[in-house]
Amino acid sequence: xxxxxxxxxxxxxxxxxxxxxxxxxxxxxxxxxxxxxxxxxxxxxxxxxxxxxxxxxxxxxxxxxxxxxxxxxxxxxxxxxxxxxxxxxxxxxxxxxxxxxxxxxxxxxxxxxxxxxxxxxxxxxxxxxxxxxxxxxxxxxxxxxxxxxxxxxxxxxxxxxxxxxxxxxxxxxxxxxxxxxxxxxxxxxxxxxxxxxxxxxxxxxxxxxxxxxxxxxxxxxxxxxxxxxxxxxxxxxxxxxxxxxxxxxxxxxxxxxxxxxxxxxxxxxxxxxxxxxxxxxxxxxxxxxxxxxxxxxxxxxxxxxxxxxxxxxxxxxxxxxxxxxxxxxxxxxxxxxxxxxxxxxxxxxxxxxxxxxxxxxxxxxxxxxxxxxxxxxxxxxxxxxxxxxxxxxxxxxxxxxxxxxxxxxxxxxxxxxxxxxxxxxxxxxxxxxxxxxxxxxxxxxxxxxxxxxxxxxxxxxxxxxxxxxxxxxxxxxxxxxxxxxxxxxxxxxxxxxxxxxx
Amino acid sequence: xxxxxxxxxxxxxxxxxxxxxxxxxxxxxxxxxxxxxxxxxxxxxxxxxxxxxxxxxxxxxxxxxxxxxxxxxxxxxxxxxxxxxxxxxxxxxxxxxxxxxxxxxxxxxxxxxxxxxxxxxxxxxxxxxxxxx
Numbered sequence: 001x002x003x004x005x006x007x008x009x010x011x012x013x014x015x016x017x018x019x020x021x022x023x024x025x026x027x028x029x030x031x032x033x034x035x036x037x038x039x040x041x042x043x044x045x046x047x048x049x050x051x052x053x054x055x056x057x058x059x060x061x062x063x064x065x066x067x068x069x070x071x072x073x074x075x076x077x078x079x080x081x082x083x084x085x086x087x088x089x090x091x092x093x094x095x096x097x098x099x100x101x102x103x104x105x106x107x108x109x110x111x112x113x114x115x116x117x118x119x120x121x122x123x124x125x126x127x128x129x130x131x132x133x134x135x136x137x138x139x140x141x142x143x144x145x146x147x148x149x150x151x152x153x154x155x156x157x158x159x160x161x162x163x164x165x166x167x168x169x170x171x172x173x174x175x176x177x178x179x180x181x182x183x184x185x186x187x188x189x190x191x192x193x194x195x196x197x198x199x200x201x202x203x204x205x206x207x208x209x210x211x212x213x214x215x216x217x218x219x220x221x222x223x224x225x226x227x228x229x230x231x232x233x234x235x236x237x238x239x240x241x242x243x244x245x246x247x248x249x250x251x252x253x254x255x256x257x258x259x260x261x262x263x264x265x266x267x268x269x270x271x272x273x274x275x276x277x278x279x280x281x282x283x284x285x286x287x288x289x290x291x292x293x294x295x296x297x298x299x300x301x302x303x304x305x306x307x308x309x310x311x312x313x314x315x316x317x318x319x320x321x322x323x324x325x326x327x328x329x330x331x332x333x334x335x336x337x338x339x340x341x342x343x344x345x346x347x348x349x350x351x352x353x354x355x356x357x358x359x360x361x362x363x364x365x366x367x368x369x370x371x372x373x374x375x376x377x378x379x380x381x382x383x384x385x386x387x388x389x390x391x392x393x394x395x396x397x398x399x400x401x402x403x404x405x406x407x408x409x410x411x412x413x414x415x416x417x418x419x420x421x422x423x424x425x426x427x428x429x430x431x432x433x434x435x436x437x438x439x440x441x442x443x444x445x446x447x448x449x450x451x452x453x454x455x456x457x458x459x460x461x462x463x464x465x466x467x468x469x470x471x472x473x474x475x476x477x478x479x480x481x482x483x484x485x486x487x488x489x490x491x492x493x494x495x496x497x498x499x500x501x502x
Numbered sequence: 503x504x505x506x507x508x509x510x511x512x513x514x515x516x517x518x519x520x521x522x523x524x525x526x527x528x529x530x531x532x533x534x535x536x537x538x539x540x541x542x543x544x545x546x547x548x549x550x551x552x553x554x555x556x557x558x559x560x561x562x563x564x565x566x567x568x569x570x571x572x573x574x575x576x577x578x579x580x581x582x583x584x585x586x587x588x589x590x591x592x593x594x595x596x597x598x599x600x601x602x603x604x605x606x607x608x609x610x611x612x613x614x615x616x617x618x619x620x621x622x623x624x625x626x627x628x629x630x631x632x633x634x635x
Contacts, residue, residue: 014633021618023616041615043615
């Protein structure tokens, strides 16, 4: 390699450069402020077309009025001044997509923010897309294993479902979503975590946790931080969903967490008010319902003809002081296929995850549960419901008949078993084994305070000496007689060992 | 009923079309009275601007802004006028020459909200992007 060769190459490159001059449509900035610009000109601009500002930032045309165009700026708007020229690009706002995005942290425009270099994209997907229609869909029938006993047993989530996680601040909403992502290891699932208006420190902690536990091998994190403009927060979930659709179109299963949609609604409210769209209830614009419904409708289970892929969505909503009847919570509750309701009271009582089993529901997930789980879960639900009813009586400490006492004792143990630490997802066969044990009274003679230790040792025992039972449950997926016999045998044997070990 | 500046300008164009000098004087006086009566005098600047645009559009007159590094000479202006006439099918072209040293060379033609950027500055930027990519 000599210098002449390099110079020759450079010359030929420059010689080969051809520049053609094309007519472009331009507009002029009339006013700009708070991330929203008003432009004149731009006669043929399309709704949600990308615009290019002179400082290199992109914008999106939102309001097309008779005399002017209202646009939001996707990025910093300092340096843009009145009279600046804005070019239209002729492209609808879209994000780059490819397999290379897995394992990366990106902003809503698809640019990497993890300092690991450029991401090579194959295609670009529009961020707004009409959801899959009726004929392309199939009803939900495969489970998403969250690894959380209480959810997998009583509020099961299926692939293609939209399950809302709702609760006050600091009740463990994000923890449930992150545990679910961690548990997707080896489950042939691609995960996308969309952080909307979150503190950068929280996002950094989550990315660190996902990396440490090996979950970044199948996860993309889309971040619109608290300091990013509202426009980026607004497009973040759509961008995450577009990336998810790319994988779904390839027939893959995708799990998307939107953390959280309350902040998304706030960002949209800010943009709408600055664009002078009329405010409605709680100052949200009239189309805030549609903003969320068109996003969540894009989650789907496609049928085999269309590749069989799926997008499962776990939107998160933060309530204020447990008020689920506020505008955004009621909207999203009515859109989703069920909700996981977390309560601060339960959280402080030490019941974690702080799930309110009574009002948490899954409207479609039960058809995605494996048969074995369905069997134990039915009984579990009943036990808990009866326990809740009788618990109030027990407070008075009056004499109770044997049956009632027994039900209360069983209930206490069930509640103990359903407690689960963060970052401790559990395989479905282990869940079936322990839930079978508790619903069939095998733990009734264990002290309530010792139940969790008992459970821990039980799993250890199953893992070390009764692997075949777990494998049997995992392969058969139902509680046929031989499975029950093997499982009961294992439990009894463990109890003997445990008793003598003490 | 509120009227927009565009509606006023269109009306003004329609009533003055093909009228003599004296008649136009009367028309404008009447038009101004209407503006005052409707309380729309604040729209006057917008109406004037709009009227200019409508008049130009109807009569095939095009106003073009041409940005160059140095003042355009007469031959160049002739050439540009011919080019713009062909491109937009106009009867008459009014060229406004603007000097901007930052474009390094070449010219930028702006007609309405359409822009043809043939400046050296942009071509260099484009080449830079291509060589880096």
